[in-house]
Amino acid sequence: MADIYTHKDLAALCGVSETTIKSYRRKFPGFIPVLTRGKPIRFKSEAGEICLKIRDCFAKGMSVNETYKVLKEHFKEDRPARQRRARNADPAPEQSAAFSAGVSQEYLERFFATAGQMMQGMAGLATAQAKAEHRLRKVETALEKLLEIEAENKAFFSRILERTAAPVIPGDAPEAAPEPAAEPTAEAAPQSAPEPKIRARKIVNVRGPEGDVASYALEQDDQPSPERPSDAFLGTPIVIRNDQGEFLGVPGRLPLAGFLSILVDETDGADANWTRKENTWIFTVTASDGDTHALHFTSTTTPRGNLVILLDRLDVNHTRTSPEFLQEFFRQVKDKA
Structure with missing residues (x-):
């Protein structure tokens, strides 16, 4: 047997863990003699027999x-250690009952170690929950x-x-300014009138043979106001459907009015007007060369419940285009947004 022992040596001698040897020291401090208190702590040779x-x-x-x-x-107890043990209370009744029932100290130590690990796990869970809330x-x-x-x-x-x-929408043209004096003929006034589709009021000054000037107001009194969508309709984001039926919009949720503004700006000198067919609004752009583009818009909702305006059809020169052509047309206008 070795002359001196460490915790590790005593654990190997007794076939238990180092934690168990340390618990022996806590329970019987006066019986396990310490040789040196440096690290690691070393015990006298009789400590081995006592631990056994x-x-x-x-x-x-x-x-x-x-x-x-x-x-x-069988062994001698150190007096100061015995006094320290006397100040310690006896084990709890439950613990004594556990020993008397045949529960080993090593088993209890494992139990308390497991309980400590569970408490640490619960503390970690609480910390993770606090971070998740943050x-x-x-x-x-x-x-x-x-x-x-x-x-x-x-x-x-x-x-x-x-x-x-x-x-974009005709029918709201500004009031025309007065024109210079026209020839005093009966046909002059009708030629100066605006086109029927534009509501405008024009003042015509006619100079007579004697030098006097007469003013005439020419306007379309019987022309009804052109139909147009509501501001809410024009302010709703525009989308299109791809081949898989998914809704594709413009980054920034571009409204219908902004989309039409880009389209009209790209066709200089174009004439545009709105028509309605049941629940579909049709915006027709006629270019200076006579080509027409009729865009069909309907109000709908996405699977997430968002209200959008769907561009679901494009007619070029009164002929319906393919879905691929419509998607390419939408992409070209979207790229200019």
């Missing part, structure tokens, strides 16, 4: 008090900011709609 005796007593199911009496009969609050804050930005975008697009709706 403690192990055998616990294996027989003896309690701490009963084991203490056995050790006191991330959730960040996401909620980001969503609130996105909603604010979307509201600002809607207001911005509404202002664009007010500026772009008048040039």
Whole structure:
């Protein structure tokens, strides 16, 4: 047997863990003599025999008090350590009952170690939950900011709609300025009248043979106002469907009015007008060379419940185009947004 022992040496000698040897020291501090207190702590040679005796007593199911009496009969107890032990209370009744029932000390130590690991796991779970709540609050804050930005975008697009709706939709042309004096003939006045599709009021000054000037107001009194979609319809985002039936829009949720403004700007000198066929609004653009593009728009909702305007048909020179042509046309206008 070696002259001195460490915790590891005593554990190997007794066939138990180092934690069990340390528990022997806590329960019987006056019996396991310490040689040096450096690291690692070293014990005197008689510590091996004492630890073996403690192990055998616990294996027989003896309690701490009963084991203490056995050790006191066979070994000498250090007085200061004995006084420290006297100040310690006896084990709890439940623990004594467990020993008397045959539960070993090593088993209890494993139980308490497992309980400690469970407590650490619960603490880690609480920490993870707190971090998740913190991330959730960040996401909620980001969503609130996105909603604010979307509201600002809607207001911005509404202002664009007010500026772009008048040039796109005929019937709201500004009042014409007075023209110079015309020849005093009966046919002059009708030639100066605006086209029937535009509601305009024109002042014509006619100079007579005597030099006097007469003014005439020419306007379309019987021409009805052209039909046009509502501002809410024009302010709704525009989308198109791909071959898989998915809705594809324009980045920034471009409204219908903005889309039409880009289209009209690209066709200089074009004439545009609205017609309605049941639930479909048809926007027809006639270029200076006579080519016509009729875009069919309907109001619908996406699977997520968002209200959108769907461009579902394009007629070029009164001939319906293919879905591929419609998608390419939509992409070219979208790229200019």
